[in-house]
Amino acid sequence: MIVVGVDGSLPARAAVAWAAGDAFRRHQPLLLVHAVDRQPYQISKFPDPDRPDSLRRTGQRALNEAVALVHERQPSVEVTTVLEDGAPALVLRQQAKAAAEVVVGTRGLGGITGTLLGSVSDHVAGHAEAPVVVVHAKSRPVHGQVVVGVADTPECRPALAYAFEQAALRGSTLRAVHAWRRPVRAFGTELPHEMEEERAAREETVRACLRPFTQRYPDVSVVEDVRYADAVEALTRTSEEADLLIVGSHGRGVVSAALLGSVSKGVLHRAPCTVAVVRGAG
Ligand SMILES: Nc1ncnc2c1ncn2[C@@H]1O[C@H](COP(=O)(O)OP(=O)(O)OP(=O)(O)O)[C@@H](O)[C@H]1O
Ligand SMILES: [Mg+2]
Missing domain, CATH: 3.40.50.12370 (Rossmann fold)
Incomplete structure (x- = not known):
C-alpha cells in the first residue's frame, strides 16, 4: 500500500498524481489520508459546534478531489481514503506504518513562504519508517x-x-x-x-x-x-x-x-x- 498525505493544496495534488503513477508501476493500492488538524483553531478552548463539521467537510472535499484525480490518471489503481482527527505528521506516520512508502508534497496550504519544505513534510521525512517521497509540484521534462x-x-x-x-x-x-x-x-x-x-x-x-x-x-x-x-x-x-x-x-x-x-x-x-x-x- 502507498500512503499519500492530502490537504487540498496544489503540492499535495502533485503528490497524489505522482503516487498514482507509482501505484500503477508497483501494482499497489493507494490510501489517501487527510488529517483534520484542530490545533490552530484551539477547538478545545473555544468549542464551536459548527467548526468541527466544516473542517471535516473541507477535508472530505480534498479527499474526493484526490480520488477523482487518481481515477483520471490511473483508472486501474485501487484507491481508498481515511479522514482522521489529529496532527497531520502523526496521523501520516501512523497510517504509514505498514506502507510501502508515504508520499507528500513539498509544501501544503500553510502560508509561510521562503522555505521549500513545510513542517509536515519535514517531520514525516525524518520520522516515518517507510520510504518518504517528497514530490515537487513544478512540472519538468522527463529525463529518464x-x-x-x-x-x-x-x-x-x-x-x-x-x-x-x-x-x-x-x-x-x-x-x-x-x-x-x-x-x-x-x-x-x-x-x-x-x-x-x-x-x-x-x-x-x-x-x-x-x-x-x-x-x-x-x-x-x-x-x-x-x-x-x-x-x-x-x-x-x-x-x-x-x-x-x-x-x-x-x-x-x-x-x-x-x-x-x-x-x-x-x-x-x-x-x-x-x-x-x-x-x-x-
Ligand atoms: N492535514 C493534512 N492531512 C494530510 N496530509 C497533509 C496535511 N497537511 C499537510 N499534508 C501533507 O504534507 C505536505 C506538505 O504540507 P505542509 O503542511 O508540510 O506544508 P505547509 O502547509 O506549506 O507548511 P506548514 O503547515 O508547516 O505551515 C502536503 O503536500 C501534504 O502531502
Ligand atoms: Mg500545512
Missing part, C-alpha cells in the same frame, strides 16, 4: 534518469534497493553519486598520490556497495559517479537532470535515530526534483 546518493556505509543498502527498483520500473538509467571531501588541513596541502589512493579506494567501496544490486538488476544501466565535492552540492546539481533523487535518512553522522542526516536534510531543502528518503538498515 534516477539519481541515488551512495554513502559508504551498510545503512545505504535500503536506499540502493529502493533506487534500483525505481530505475527498473521506470526503465531509467541509475546514476550512483558518491561525493567525498578531505577535512581541511591546517598546514600544507594534499599530496596528489594520497588523493589518488583515496579516490581509488572510494571507487572500489562504491562498486562493492552496488554489486549485489547490479547482479539482481542486470537490465538497469548504472553510472558510477564518484566526485571530490560537497555531497549536498553534488546531489543537488545532478538532480537537475533527474526525475527522482534517492537518499538514505542518514550516513555516518548518526546523531539520533529520529533525525535526518545533514545530506538528506540539505537535498530535501534544495533539490529541484522529487526526493525519496529511505531509512537505513540500522
